Amino acid sequence: MPKVLSVDPSRCTGCHRCEMWCSLTKYDEINPSRSNIYVIRREPAVDVPMVCIQCGLCIDVCPRNALKRVRKTGAVVVDAELCTGCGICVKVCPYGVLRVDEETGVAAKCDLCGGSPACAAHCPHEAIRYMDASKAAAKRREIWAVALAAKNRA
Numbered sequence: 511m512p513k514v515l516s517v518d519p520s521r522c523t524g525c526h527r528c529e530m531w532c533s534l535t536k537y538d539e540i541n542p543s544r545s546n547i548y549v550i551r552r553e554p555a556v557d558v559p560m561v562c563i564q565c566g567l568c569i570d571v572c573p574r575n576a577l578k579r580v581r582k583t584g585a586v587v588v589d590a591e592l593c594t595g596c597g598i599c600v601k602v603c604p605y606g607v608l609r610v611d612e613e614t615g616v617a618a619k620c621d622l623c624g625g626s627p628a629c630a631a632h633c634p635h636e637a638i639r640y641m642d643a644s645k646a647a648a649k650r651r652e653i654w655a656v657a658l659a660a661k662n663r664a
C-alpha cells in the first residue's frame with residue numbers, strides 16, 4: 511500500500527517547524543523560503559500546511575521529461591540534470607506547491623524525503639502524518655465532514 515502525507519489543519523499551531531526541517535533536510539539550511547511544504551495562515555488563527563499530493567499533473571507538462579515518478583515511494587521527483595527551470599510545471603500545479611529554486615535555478619518539490627518525510631517526523635502535533643493512502647483518504651473524509659457540519663451549524 512503506498513503511503514502519502516496526510517494533513518490535519520485542526521492540529522497545526524503554525525509553528526512552521528515543518529518548513530524549517532524541510533529546508534534543513536534538502537539544503538542544509540533553516541530557510542522556510544526554500545521549503546517544499548507551505549504553512550498558510552488564514553485569520554482568525556487557522557494554519558493550513560499545504561503539501562504535494564503526488565498527483566503527477568506536473569509530469570505531463572514538462573517539455574524536458576525532467577519530472578518522474580519513483581516506484582519505491584510513488585513520489586514525483588525532479589531530475590536536476592534535465593530541468594531548465596522554465597517554470598511550466600509551477601503554473602499547472604493545482605496546489606501551488608511547486609517552485610523554481612532561486613539558488614539552483616531548477617524546479618523543487620516534495621519528494622517524500624525518499625520515504626521518510628522530515629516534516630511528518632518533526633511536527634510536534636501530528637498535524638502532518640505519513641500514512642497508508644487508504645487511511646489518509648478516510649482521514650480526509652472525516653476532516654471534510656467535520657468542517658461541513660460546523661459550517662452548516664454556523
Ligand code: SF4
Nearest residue numbers: 522523525526528633
Ligand atoms: S510543524 Fe506541525 S504544527 Fe508546526 S506549522 Fe508544521 S504542521 Fe503546523
Ligand code: SF4
Nearest residue numbers: 562564565566568603
Ligand atoms: S507538485 Fe503539484 S502537480 Fe506536481 S505532483 Fe505535486 S501536487 Fe501534483
